[in-house]
Amino acid sequence: MTANLAPPAVAARPARPPAARTRNAHLRKRTAINYALVAPALVLSIVVVVIPGILTLLFAFTDWSGIGFDFAFVGVDNFREILADPVFATSLTNNITWLVLFLTLPAIVGLLTAALLLRRKRMRTFYQVIFLMPYVLAPVVNALIWQTIIYNPNGGVFGALGIPSPTASMQTSLYAAAAVDMWHYWGFLTVVYLGAMRQTPMDQVEAAVVDGASGWGVFRHVYLPSIRPTLMLMGVMTVIFSFLAFDYVFLLTQGGPAHSSEVMGTYAYAFAFSSFEFGKAAAVGIIMSFFGLIASVVYTRLSRAELMR
Amino acid sequence: MTRKTLVAAAGMAVVAALALAGCSGDAAGGRQKLELWFWGAPPQQQQVMKDVLVEGFNASQDEYELQVTFNNAVDKNVQVALTANKGPDIVYGSGPAFAAAYAQQGKLADMTPYAEKYGWQDRILEPIYDSGTVDGKLYSLPNSIEDIGVFYNTKVLDSLGVDVPTTYDEFVDVLDAADAAGLYPSVTGNQGWKPVNQNYISLFLSQVAGGKTVYQALQGEVPWTDPRIADAVTASAEFYQDGYLGGDDYATLNFDQSMQLLSAEKSPFFIGPSLAFQFASNYFNDEAGNTEDLGFMPFPTINPELPSPYFTLGTTASLSINAASKNPDGAAEVIDYMMSEDFTKEMNRDWPGYWAVPLKDFPLDPADYDGLSKPFVEAMRQTIDGVNAGNYGFFAGTFFPPATATLFTDVDGVWLGTQTTEQFLDQVESTFTGELDKGLVPPLPEPAN
Numbered sequence: 001m002t003a004n005l006a007p008p009a010v011a012a013r014p015a016r017p018p019a020a021r022t023r024n025a026h027l028r029k030r031t032a033i034n035y036a037l038v039a040p041a042l043v044l045s046i047v048v049v050v051i052p053g054i055l056t057l058l059f060a061f062t063d064w065s066g067i068g069f070d071f072a073f074v075g076v077d078n079f080r081e082i083l084a085d086p087v088f089a090t091s092l093t094n095n096i097t098w099l100v101l102f103l104t105l106p107a108i109v110g111l112l113t114a115a116l117l118l119r120r121k122r123m124r125t126f127y128q129v130i131f132l133m134p135y136v137l138a139p140v141v142n143a144l145i146w147q148t149i150i151y152n153p154n155g156g157v158f159g160a161l162g163i164p165s166p167t168a169s170m171q172t173s174l175y176a177a178a179a180v181d182m183w184h185y186w187g188f189l190t191v192v193y194l195g196a197m198r199q200t201p202m203d204q205v206e207a208a209v210v211d212g213a214s215g216w217g218v219f220r221h222v223y224l225p226s227i228r229p230t231l232m233l234m235g236v237m238t239v240i241f242s243f244l245a246f247d248y249v250f251l252l253t254q255g256g257p258a259h260s261s262e263v264m265g266t267y268a269y270a271f272a273f274s275s276f277e278f279g280k281a282a283a284v285g286i287i288m289s290f291f292g293l294i295a296s297v298v299y300t301r302l303s304r305a306e307l308m309r
Numbered sequence: 310m311t312r313k314t315l316v317a318a319a320g321m322a323v324v325a326a327l328a329l330a331g332c333s334g335d336a337a338g339g340r341q342k343l344e345l346w347f348w349g350a351p352p353q354q355q356q357v358m359k360d361v362l363v364e365g366f367n368a369s370q371d372e373y374e375l376q377v378t379f380n381n382a383v384d385k386n387v388q389v390a391l392t393a394n395k396g397p398d399i400v401y402g403s404g405p406a407f408a409a410a411y412a413q414q415g416k417l418a419d420m421t422p423y424a425e426k427y428g429w430q431d432r433i434l435e436p437i438y439d440s441g442t443v444d445g446k447l448y449s450l451p452n453s454i455e456d457i458g459v460f461y462n463t464k465v466l467d468s469l470g471v472d473v474p475t476t477y478d479e480f481v482d483v484l485d486a487a488d489a490a491g492l493y494p495s496v497t498g499n500q501g502w503k504p505v506n507q508n509y510i511s512l513f514l515s516q517v518a519g520g521k522t523v524y525q526a527l528q529g530e531v532p533w534t535d536p537r538i539a540d541a542v543t544a545s546a547e548f549y550q551d552g553y554l555g556g557d558d559y560a561t562l563n564f565d566q567s568m569q570l571l572s573a574e575k576s577p578f579f580i581g582p583s584l585a586f587q588f589a590s591n592y593f594n595d596e597a598g599n600t601e602d603l604g605f606m607p608f609p610t611i612n613p614e615l616p617s618p619y620f621t622l623g624t625t626a627s628l629s630i631n632a633a634s635k636n637p638d639g640a641a642e643v644i645d646y647m648m649s650e651d652f653t654k655e656m657n658r659d660w661p662g663y664w665a666v667p668l669k670d671f672p673l674d675p676a677d678y679d680g681l682s683k684p685f686v687e688a689m690r691q692t693i694d695g696v697n698a699g700n701y702g703f704f705a706g707t708f709f710p711p712a713t714a715t716l717f718t719d720v721d722g723v724w725l726g727t728q729t730t731e732q733f734l735d736q737v738e739s740t741f742t743g744e745l746d747k748g749l750v751p752p753l754p755e756p757a758n
Contacts, residue, residue: 067392068414147500153558154570167500168560170725254503257560258725273385274504275712276410 053289059282066278078283087259088284091267094174095291098263099242101175103235106182110189115219117194128194131187139184143251146180151252170260173253177261181248189234196230197223232302239295243288264288340374343639344397348626349381354587357660365655366646373639391416391631398634399643402627404707405440405751406714408449411629413748418630420447423641429648434696436754437667440708441627443751450644451624453665455583456692457512457704458607458620460568464599465492465577476617477609483577484553493576498555498562503718505564507705508582509554510545510720515621515702516611517541520756523703527753529745533738534731542723542730544611549724554580564588572599580608582704583692584625586662586685593681600680605688607695615758620695623704625663661685665692699757708753710744713737 060078064071082088113131117124134142151167153159158166166176200223208218224231246265249255255262255270264284272281350358358377366375380386383401390396391411400417402408411417424430424447430438433450441449459480461473466483469490474480484494499505514523518541525531526538548554555562562570564581565588571579572592579585583605593603607618628647630640646652650672656664657673661682665671671693675686695701703709705717716737722728744750 065410065414066388067411067416070414151561153561154566154575164557165561168558170727173560251501253560254499254501256499256503256721258722258727259719260727270715273388274718275715277712 056282056285059279060286061283062279064278064282065276066272066281067276071279074279078280079287082280082283082287087262087267088264090259091262091264094261094263095243095245097174098178098245099239101178102182102185102238102242106186106189107231107234107238109186111193113186113190114193114197115223117190118197118223124194128191131190133187134184135188137184139247140251142180142184143248146183147252151176167253168257170257173257173261174249177249177252180252181245184248192230192234193227196227200226229303229306232299232306236295236299240292243291243295340372341636341639343373343375343399343636343643345375345377345399345401345643346383346387346397347377347379347401348383349379350587351591354660354663355379357656361652361655361659362647365652366643369646370642373636373642375643391633394633396631396633398631398636398640400629400631402449402629404451404624404627405449406706406708406710406749408441408627408629409443409749409751410711412443412446412448416632417448418632418634418637418640420450420630420641420644421445423447423630423638423645427641427645427648429645432648432668434667434669434693436622436696437624439752439754440624441751449627449629450648451627451667451707452647453584453625453663454667454689454692454696455623455625455665455704456607456620456688456695457508457515457580457582457623458605458688459495459609460571460579460581460585460589461577461604461606462571462574462602463604464602465571465574468574469577471577473604473606474609477611480609481553484551487577488552488556493556493558493570494551494553495578495580496555496562496567496570496576497564497579497581498559498567499721500561500563500566502563503721504706504714506718506720507714509549509580510542510717511623511702511704511706512580512608512621513541513545513548513611514538514705516608516615516619517544518702519612519615519758520619520622520700520702521758524753524755526741527703527708527750529742533741534734539730539734542720542733545720546724546730549721565591568592571603572597582623582625583665583685583688584662586681587660588662590661590681595680603681603684605684607688607691616698616700618691618695618700619758620692620701621704622692622696622701623707624667657682657686665689667693699755701756703753708751710741710749710751712744713741716740 059071061073061075062071063074063077117127120127147167148156150157151165153165153168156165158164166172166179204222204226205218208222213221244265245263246269249261249263249266250269253261255266264287268281268284268288271277271284347358363375363377367373378397384403387396387400387402391400394416400408400411402411408417420429424438429447429450434454437451437454438447441447441451463473465487466473469483469486471479471483471486474483488494497505497509518535518537522531522535522537526533526535531538549559555567564585567579567581568585568588569592570576571589586605589603593599607620610617610619628644630637630644634640648666648668650668653664653666653668653671654673654677656666658678659682661680662685665685671690673686673690675683675690678686705714709717720733723730723733
């Protein structure tokens with residue numbers, strides 16, 4: 001018996017049945033509607049994000065003053081000057097310190113508080129509102145509260161205790177600004193983590209308890225794996241936010257004293273709005289975005305790996 | 310009438326109303342609207358501005374309607390608006406250097422024809438008028454001059470058993486005496502506004518290196534690394550390190566808090582620009598019964614080779630005309646109104662500190678004023694005499710090109726030891742050379758000393 005390896009004769013293509021034609025027409029219509037629905041967001045993104053992004057990239061290689069449109073291309077001079085500036089090194093180091101602080105302290109406190117609130121069903125909402133309050137207040141309000149009531153050497157808590165204001169010292173100014181930002185941020189993390197933990201299937205929790213798992217064991221082996229995607233997402237967002245840090249540093253220390261609390265955001269701001277060196281400000285902005293981009297790529301890869309499991 | 314007809318009629322009425330509102334966008338009651346964006350002054354001072362400037366100007370003619378908007382982010386708003394060829398008719402800026410940068414980009418209108426029409430050159434102090442020109446054309450006029458001097462509380466000086474110091478040595482003795490008595494030697498600080506540093510480095514550049522040396526540096530005739538300038542920077546660092554600028558709290562105090570501490574007798578001195586009179590009125594007033602306690606004197610001359618008193622001349626803000634304004638004539642009329650004797654007299658009655666309009670003869674008599682307006686008018690008369698005699702140096706924020714001025718904000722690096730004077734001035738020299746080449750240095754009056 002021999003196998004017939006010859007390809008089957010190509011039969012004349014039968015005419016599509018009317019039902020298939022209708023289905024295709026329907027699909028085309030749906031696709032067109034989908035594109036139409038996506039279009040506003042796409043146009044908005046192009047106008048607000050893509051075009052300014054491309055312009056920023058372009059201006060990073062110019063000596064644009066930020067006024068008018070007279071500029072000359074200066075190659076990589078802006079990047080060369082920024083990288084040779086010790087203030088840039090201080091800013092980058094401070095951003096990394098900021099990142100380490102935010103990836104640890106508020107995350108740990110938020111997770112711990114969420115775990116504690118999980119079993120406190122009656123007062124849970126009340127606590128969530130309290131913890132979330134600093135997050136919903138404007139940064140300028142939070143900064144003012146800390147500046148006048150806590151850090152103030154004349155009439156503030158630090159003044160009353162005879163402790164020098166941490167915003168005045170080169171050694172502590174960055175931490176003083178970070179403390180206020182973390183104070184405003186950890187409540188938000190608590191609410192997010194609590195929401196994620198409440199999605200954990202109760203049968204898994206109950207099974208673990210029946211099997212004799214301790215409180216820590218349930219947290220470690222049931223809740224933590226369950227909220228892993230949320231932890232990862234918040235971690236990536238923290239990385240991105242850390243390299244974009246600006247408001248609390250600007251409001252509390254302006255990057256001082258003597259650039260000790262300078263971060264890349266305040267460093268770029270001074271170029272843009274004080275010395276009319278928009279080209280350099282754009283170059284710093286590109287460097288800041290680069291770190292955010294790395295975080296986004298890592299997140300996308302990890303998410304894909306998670307889905308493939 | 311059916312429901313549909315009613316809805317259609319209402320819709321048409323709304324459209325018509327909007328169209329009418331749109332048509333009247335630039336005109337208010339038949340008048341052309343003029344806009345001025347101003348910084349977010351406290352409510353009481355905003356009211357003075359509305360009463361004296363807005364109502365005064367609007368009542369003085371029937372062609373234009375002036376509207377003033379107050380906003381703390383005015384510098385940034387103006388920068389963005391001008392770049393987009395939008396913004397207010399009258400451009401409120403931070404000084405001649407600011408105006409020069411915008412003028413070069415064609416964002417400000419040439420005010421020379423208006424200067425000729427209204428005779429501004431005859432009316433305004435010559436060095437101040439010249440500083441507002443670029444390539445011989447006028448682009449800005451300041452609303453007020455200022456001097457960086459010393460506010461003192463006579464009550465605290467009495468309690469320390471000393472008189473108002475007249476020499477630098479006497480001044481330092483009182484600073485030490487205050488420190489020994491557990492007071493702040495002086496109160497001031499840069500909390501919330503780092504460019505405050507420019508006041509103190511400008512003061513030392515004037516008082517140690519002298520205005521003429523700084524003038525030469527700004528012309529590119531001597532480098533910023535000149536030993537006289539280096540001595541001035543080092544002297545400012547020593548002054549800071551001795552705790553003479555706000556003790557340990559320089560970074561946590563601002564002008565308003567400093568003035569409050571001065572009134573609370575926590576220090577004998579507040580070293581700062583004369584514009585701080587506007588903060589003083591919150592704490593030294595008739596209600597508190599301490600108006601007479603506050604005095605102001607020029608900073609005692611440090612370099613014995615310089616005359617005494619010696620002034621650090623600055624301007625608080627500048628006024629220009631937006632090149633994109635539809636009513637440049639109206640904007641010029643507003644500026645002319647602000648450069649007048651009557652306006653100056655009225656503004657200083659209730660808002661001391663911000664309106665020493667640079668009129669050549671400054672025809673204000675301190676005897677006509679009470680409260681803090683009296684010492685302010687006296688101080689400004691003295692400053693104008695000093696300017697006319699050529700005894701002055703330059704405030705960086707007014708007269709230095711933008712990137713160089715920003716670098717001088719960073720002088721706290723030298724004060725706190727993260728940079729040496731030499732490293733700092735090398736950086737200044739490099740940045741300044743670039744700006745000089747780009748023509749960003751405003752024309753400067755040459756001091757006599």
